Amino acid sequence: MKAKPVAHESVPKTLRSVSIIGTGSYLPKRVLTNADLAKVMDTTDEWITTRTGIKERHIAAADQATSDLAAEAARRALRQAGLAAEDLDMIIVATVTPDMFFPSTACFVQKAIGAGNAVCFDLEAACSGFLFALETARQYVGSGAITTALVIGADKLSAITDWEDRATCVLFGDGAGAAIIRSRPGVRGIIATAMASDGNLGHLLSMPGGGSRNPATAQTVKDRLHFLKMAGKEVFKYAVGSMLSVAKEALKKANMTMADVDCVIPHQANMRIIRAIGERLGSPMEKYYINLDRTGNMSAASIPVALDEAVRAGFIKHGAIVLMMAFGGGFTSGATLLEWRKPEPSQRVSAKDVSRVRVSNAQKRRFSTNASNLW
Ligand code: UT7
Numbered sequence: 001m002k003a004k005p006v007a008h009e010s011v012p013k014t015l016r017s018v019s020i021i022g023t024g025s026y027l028p029k030r031v032l033t034n035a036d037l038a039k040v041m042d043t044t045d046e047w048i049t050t051r052t053g054i055k056e057r058h059i060a061a062a063d064q065a066t067s068d069l070a071a072e073a074a075r076r077a078l079r080q081a082g083l084a085a086e087d088l089d090m091i092i093v094a095t096v097t098p099d100m101f102f103p104s105t106a107c108f109v110q111k112a113i114g115a116g117n118a119v120c121f122d123l124e125a126a127c128s129g130f131l132f133a134l135e136t137a138r139q140y141v142g143s144g145a146i147t148t149a150l151v152i153g154a155d156k157l158s159a160i161t162d163w164e165d166r167a168t169c170v171l172f173g174d175g176a177g178a179a180i181i182r183s184r185p186g187v188r189g190i191i192a193t194a195m196a197s198d199g200n201l202g203h204l205l206s207m208p209g210g211g212s213r214n215p216a217t218a219q220t221v222k223d224r225l226h227f228l229k230m231a232g233k234e235v236f237k238y239a240v241g242s243m244l245s246v247a248k249e250a251l252k253k254a255n256m257t258m259a260d261v262d263c264v265i266p267h268q269a270n271m272r273i274i275r276a277i278g279e280r281l282g283s284p285m286e287k288y289y290i291n292l293d294r295t296g297n298m299s300a301a302s303i304p305v306a307l308d309e310a311v312r313a314g315f316i317k318h319g320a321i322v323l324m325m326a327f328g329g330g331f332t333s334g335a336t337l338l339e340w341r342k343p344e345p346s347q348r349v350s351a352k353d354v355s356r357v358r359v360s361n362a363q364k365r366r367f368s369t370n371a372s373n374l375w
Contacts, residue, residue, distance in 0.1 A: 015138070015139070015142030016142050016143075016144065016183045017142070017185075017188055017190070018138045018141045018181050018182070018190050019181065019182065019183070019184040019188075019189030019190070019341060020179045020181055020190075020307075020338065020340070021081045021083075021182050021343045022077045022078065022079075022081025022082070022179070022180040023080060023177070023304065023308040023311050023312075024072075024073045024075065024078070024177070024308055025073050025076065025175065025176065025177040025178070025305040025308035026069050026070075026073040026175065026176050027058040027173075027174075027295065027305070028059060028060040028064060028175070029061075030058065030059045030060075031056050031057070032058075032173075033045075033055065034048045034049065034054070034055055034170070037169075041163075041164075041169075042166060052269075052271060052292070053270065053271025053274075053293055054170065055293045055294065056293070056294055056296075057172065057173025057174075057298075058175055058295060059158045059173065059174055060174040064174075065099040065156065066093075066095050066097050066098060066155060066156045067093075067099045067108035067112060067154070068112070069154050069156065069174065069175060070093055070095075070105060070108075070109050070152045070154035070176045072176065073152060073176035073177050073178040073304070073305075074091075074113050074150055074152060074178045075113060076308075077179060077180050080180075080343065083180060085114045086114065086115065086116055087117075087148050088117065088148050088180075089117060089119065089140075089149060090119050090120070090137060090140060090146050091106045091110055091118045091120040091121075091149070092121060092122070092123050092151050092152070093105040093106040093120075093122050093123070093133075093153075094122070094123045094124070094130050094132065094133040094151070094153045094154070095122060095124070095155050095299075095300055096129070096155060096157075096207070096329070097154075097155045098122055104121050104122040105122050105154065106121050106152075109152065115150070125300075125328065125332040125334075126299060126300070126329030127267050127269065127297070127300060127326050127327060127329065127332075128300075128327060128328045128332035128333055128334040129153055129299070129328070129332075130151065130177070130300050130303045130326070131326050131334035131335070132195060132332065132334055133300075134151050134179065134181070134336060135195060137151045141182060144183075147182060148182050149180070149181050149182075150178060150180050151179050151181060152179075152304070153176065153177050153178075153300035154176035154177075154300060155175070155176075155298055155299040155300050155301050156174045157172035157173065157174060157228070157297070158172065158174050160207050161227065162224055162228065162229075165227070167230075168228060168232075171270075171296060172296050172297050172298070172299070173295050173296035173297065175295060175305050176301050176304075176305070177303070177305035177307065177308050178304060178308075179304055179307065179308075184341070184344075187339070187341050188338075188339040189339060189341075190336060190338045191254045191256075191337045191338055192250045192253040192254040193334065193335070193336045193337075194249035194250040194253065194335045195332070195333070195334040195335075196242060196333045196334070197331065197332050197333075198238075198242075198330070199331075204230065204235055204238070205229070205231070205235055205331070206228075206229055207225075207228050207229070208225045208229065209221075209223070209227075236270070236273060238327065238331055239269065240273055240276045240277060240280070242327045242331065243266070243273075243277055243326070243327050243335070244281065246325060246334055247277075247281065247323060249335065250323070250335040250337050251323075254337050256321070256337065258282060260321055261283065261322070261323045261337070262317070262320040262321050263287055263288075263315060263321075263322045264278075264288045264289070264322075264323045264324075265289050265306045265307050265310060265323070265324040266288060266324075266325055267297075267302050267326035267327060268291060268292035268295060268296075268297060268298070268306055269292070269297045269327075270292070270297075274290065274292075277325075289306050289310040290306075291306050291309055299328065307324065311340070316340050318340065319339065320339070321338075321340075322340050323335065323337050324338075
């Protein structure tokens with residue numbers, strides 16, 4: 001089965017334009033360096049740096065779950081957008097490390113930030129999760145079914161990392177990134193998205209234990225099935241090919257070339273993958289925002305954390321065309337092109353703006369009505 005990217009038109013006839021109006025991110029305090037790892041396993045800073053580009057990663061505290069990281073990123077995004085939690089109509093959390101199977105991590109975030117008007121659910125597309133969730137939310141906001149969505153990519157990969165497998169444990173870290181989206185008339189916002197999946201390759205990157213295929217037993221624990229397993233070399237090849245494919249598809253739909261792109265936010269898995277992509281797309285590394293040296297691969301959190309840092313550092317300027325691209329377990333891949341605009345004061349709404357809360361509730365009712373018409 002050859003995955004064909006599903007591309008979404010650059011100017012959809014049925015959708016209004018949708019923009020990111022605020023971003024936020026959170027990295028846990030504890031930093032684990034390559035030197036720290038070399039003290040406890042058979043590895044070296046030199047091996048990890050030359051093979052991946054990673055120097056250190058953040059590790060969540062034992063009592064910090066994915067929703068704790070996500071809620072902090074959400075609060076920061078709300079502050080940047082000038083919105084209150086009750087302005088949110090929808091929360092989607094992309095993650096492979098939910099707090100529990102259920103309730104959803106998005107529901108935990110809702111409770112933590114007090115987003116009482118939001119419909120909340122999780123989405124699982126591994127490292128492509130944030131871009132898949134962004135596109136899902138865009139469909140709701142773009143259709144007018146809702147006004148405001150919070151999209152989060154959050155993962156506590158340290159919870160599913162096999163610290164006895166040096167081939168994988170040096171690669172990953174924990175973190176969360178968030179984006180708030182709304183329609184902004186006259187602003188292009190998200191220009192085009194391309195997404196693809198190839199279920200035939202799922203076995204190359206998976207966590208086999210704990211689900212309905214291998215429910216948790218003493219034996220599954222003994223067999224270390226509750227840890228992430230990866231065939232690194234095969235994943236590497238897929239990563240380069242699939243990200244190129246979705247990036248080209250998104251550019252095509254937008255009638256753009258790489259020359260039109262000012263900044264690239266790639267999935268932060270491996271510097272060698274990013275360089276290979278840059279070479280094949282013919283775009284210089286100066287356009288790429290890189291933080292994997294400080295964060296490692298944080299799965300669904302990698303892109304939104306990098307996006308937030310790049311915006312706050314001024315790497316992404318007002319009016320810039322940004323290309324985000326990811327690949328991950330499933331397999332999945334996604335690319336999103338957008339025009340970045342700073343949030344404008346006129347868009348900001350006070351938490352005490354009663355009329356806004358009323359609009360939000362009305363939207364929620366409309367959303368329920370539309371949904372009930374489906375069955
Ligand atoms: O979000 C999706 C995430 N996944 C990825 O992006 C991963 C994509 N794959 C990769 O990034 C690379 O395949 C890795 C970084 C995981 C591995 O790099 P590689 O160049 O493919 O190395 P390898 O797996 O072929 O291993 C080469 C050698 C082996 O030793 P021998 O058999 O040649 O003697 C490994 O045992 O390196 C050894 N090795 C290590 N040595 C020191 C594996 N891990 C380590 C380590 N420290 N941590």
